[in-house]
Amino acid sequence: MYKSETKYESGTGWPSFYQPIEPDAVAAFEDHSYGMNRTEIRCSDCDAHLGHVFPDGPAPTGLRYCMNGNALIFDQD
Template sequence: MNAIYFFTLLASFSLLSCSQQEKSTELSYTTATAGQDPLPDYVRKALNSEPLTDTVVHTEAEWRRLLTKEEYHVLREDGTEPAFRNEYNKNKAEGIYYCAACHNPMFTSYTKFESGTGWPSFYAPIAKERVKEVKDRSLGMVRTEVECARCGSHIGHVFRDGPKPTGLRYCLNSLALDFEKKP
């Protein structure tokens, strides 16, 4: 009986680890970067083709028109997709993950790893300026939400239980991402 209770409790916390309802605007930053030196040509081209100086702003009506219902729920309403039933959790192809709302390059396959959580996980963003981290105080917890630095869309959360070299786990929603294979 105790084992069943423990595993039920563990599964509940796992599902809640990437969902949220409200957040504060206090920022927290990380020093993590992809760490490749020099960056591969395809990554450098992606970063140079999508400048962060071009902030993307739309009304909620425009976002609803531009995004699918599911994308809107995740990206604009801070929703979470189901674990293990999403497009990029098992993706092993080499390439770049972009914000699905504004095409901001945020993560590469180089930093992706299998976390066992059911969501795509990365140990570092493509460049720390590409993501914004915001304290999230929803569900009776304090977590760090990951937002797109270009359009402010909700991408997922970052936790301090990831692999080396950063020790971070960016737990992201596939619906918040677009993937482009390495050319």
């Protein structure tokens, strides 16, 4: 879903990336759970919850994809 080159230290304690590997690899949905307004990110293939995206990330996208570490699988490729 994400390349290691797009991972950065966001200071949140969550694995954070500024863009997915492909634009259509993830799907965004409004999330109003727990009294918050957020954008949930899910896998486009299997619909699994991956985390949330916020508009406070670094250049070039300005986005912070805050991912659930349990949803990540690290591949050496």
